[in-house]
Amino acid sequence: MAAPLLDRQILERLERLTIRWQQSFRGLVGGHNISRYAGPGQEFLDHRNFHQGDDLRAVNWRAFMRLEKLFLKMFQVEPRTPIRLLLDSSSSMTASPEPGAGSKFDYARKLAAALTYVGLVRHDSILLQPFHEKLDDSHLASGGRHRFGPVNDFLSALEPGGRTSYFEMVRQFISAYQKPGLLILVSDFLDDGEVLKPLQYLADFGHELMLVQVWTDSDRSPNLKGDVTLTDAESGGSLEISLDEATCQAYTEEFDRYAGAIENLALRSGGRYAGFSTSVPLEEAIFSALNQAGADLQRAPRSA
Numbered sequence: 344m345a346a347p348l349l350d351r352q353i354l355e356r357l358e359r360l361t362i363r364w365q366q367s368f369r370g371l372v373g374g375h376n377i378s379r380y381a382g383p384g385q386e387f388l389d390h391r392n393f394h395q396g397d398d399l400r401a402v403n404w405r406a407f408m409r410l411e412k413l414f415l416k417m418f419q420v421e422p423r424t425p426i427r428l429l430l431d432s433s434s435s436m437t438a439s440p441e442p443g444a445g446s447k448f449d450y451a452r453k454l455a456a457a458l459t460y461v462g463l464v465r466h467d468s469i470l471l472q473p474f475h476e477k478l479d480d481s482h483l484a485s486g487g488r489h490r491f492g493p494v495n496d497f498l499s500a501l502e503p504g505g506r507t508s509y510f511e512m513v514r515q516f517i518s519a520y521q522k523p524g525l526l527i528l529v530s531d532f533l534d535d536g537e538v539l540k541p542l543q544y545l546a547d548f549g550h551e552l553m554l555v556q557v558w559t560d561s562d563r564s565p566n567l568k569g570d571v572t573l574t575d576a577e578s579g580g581s582l583e584i585s586l587d588e589a590t591c592q593a594y595t596e597e598f599d600r601y602a603g604a605i606e607n608l609a610l611r612s613g614g615r616y617a618g619f620s621t622s623v624p625l626e627e628a629i630f631s632a633l634n635q636a637g638a639d640l641q642r643a644p645r646s647a
Contacts, residue, residue: 344492345499348456353626358488360461362426362525425524426462426469429516430455430498433475433507435533440559440621448503450621451529451557456498457629458527463488470520471497474512475505478519507534513541523549532556532605542608552614554605555633560620563598565591 349357393402393413401415436448455471462469468485471494472478482497484490526545532538532554546552560566567586584590602618609616619632 345496348453348495348498349460353457353629354460354491356626356630357457357460358464361465362458362461362467425520425522426467426527427520427524428455428458428469428471428527428529429512430471430473430501431475431507431528431530431532432473432479432501432503432505434504435507435531436503438531438559438562440561445621446503447531447557447559447621448501450625451555452498452501453625454555454557454628455529456495457625459484459494460488460491463491463494472516473501474516475503476508476511478512478515508536509534509538509541510536513544517544517548524551525553526550527553527555529555529557531558531562532601533562539604539608542605543612546608546612546614552609552612554609554614554616556602556605556616556618558598558618558620560622563620564595567591 393415397415403414403416406412406414430451432448436451437446439446439449459469459471463484463486466487468483471482471484473481479501482494484494528542542552542554565586568588568591569586571586572583606616606618617633619628623632
């Protein structure tokens with residue numbers, strides 16, 4: 344068994360959260376996660392008064408014996424909306440803030456582990472789908488929190504590598520997963536080719552996007568001066584360039600514009616966006632930054 348990606352303290356805090364989605368997907372149970380109905384279900388929510396035409400099988404007969412009034416038991420429908428988590432495993436994710444420190448990929452897979460654990464606690468099923476220029480082998484996480492061990496092992500065994508191609512990846516994804524659902528995408532969104540158009544295709548095909556962008560501080564604000572040689576982590580190509588303070592400032596501004604364009608795409612299509620540096624402590628990213636950015640990872644409702 345692989346070493347735990349998340350410590351016990353974080354897992355205990357994650358048990359109080361739930362993943363929510365905004366859309367109601369045609370032909371699927373779910374929508375805003377909580378859907379109430381009368382009859383057998385997974386989780387008791389509440390009672391309501393009986394009305395003519397209601398199903399007598401849902402009546403709380405014990406309450407009737409005590410109160411001589413008819414009440415219906417309301418349950419939470421088990422959501423069947425597909426939840427899929429796309430995890431960027433390309434070579435660009437191998438960048439780290441400093442030698443010996445964890446990489447963007449290490450950070451991203453811990454975020455993926457946290458989000459998957461939240462889903463398992465709420466008995467959701469989440470498909471973990473690593474990708475670079477194509478879709479890699481996936482893992483379906485389901486069955487409750489006790490099935491988190493295989494998730495931990497799957498994510499721990501992943502090795503980042505290869506080039507990024509959002510166009511090719513999205514083409515394969517739309518072909519493989521035609522039923523729309525909640526799509527969580529954890530990536531640095533760095534690609535020599537187009538990124539925004541493929542993401543828009545995902546939204547146009549009915550998927551609700553939750554885009555989580557991670558970067559190192561040097562990705563956004565390079566701490567370099569003078570004549571330097573930059574090497575592309577994916578293609579191996581190099582570029583000689585002269586950097587000064589003004590050039591670095593212009594680069595940071597362009598990076599922020601790009602991140603803003605990704606955020607605007609997510610919000611415009613009815614989705615959500617969260618972006619932060621790997622210098623942000625993992626717990627802060629999970630319990631604060633995601634919520635503040637509108638990712639809507641919220642406290643779970645208490646059971647009755």
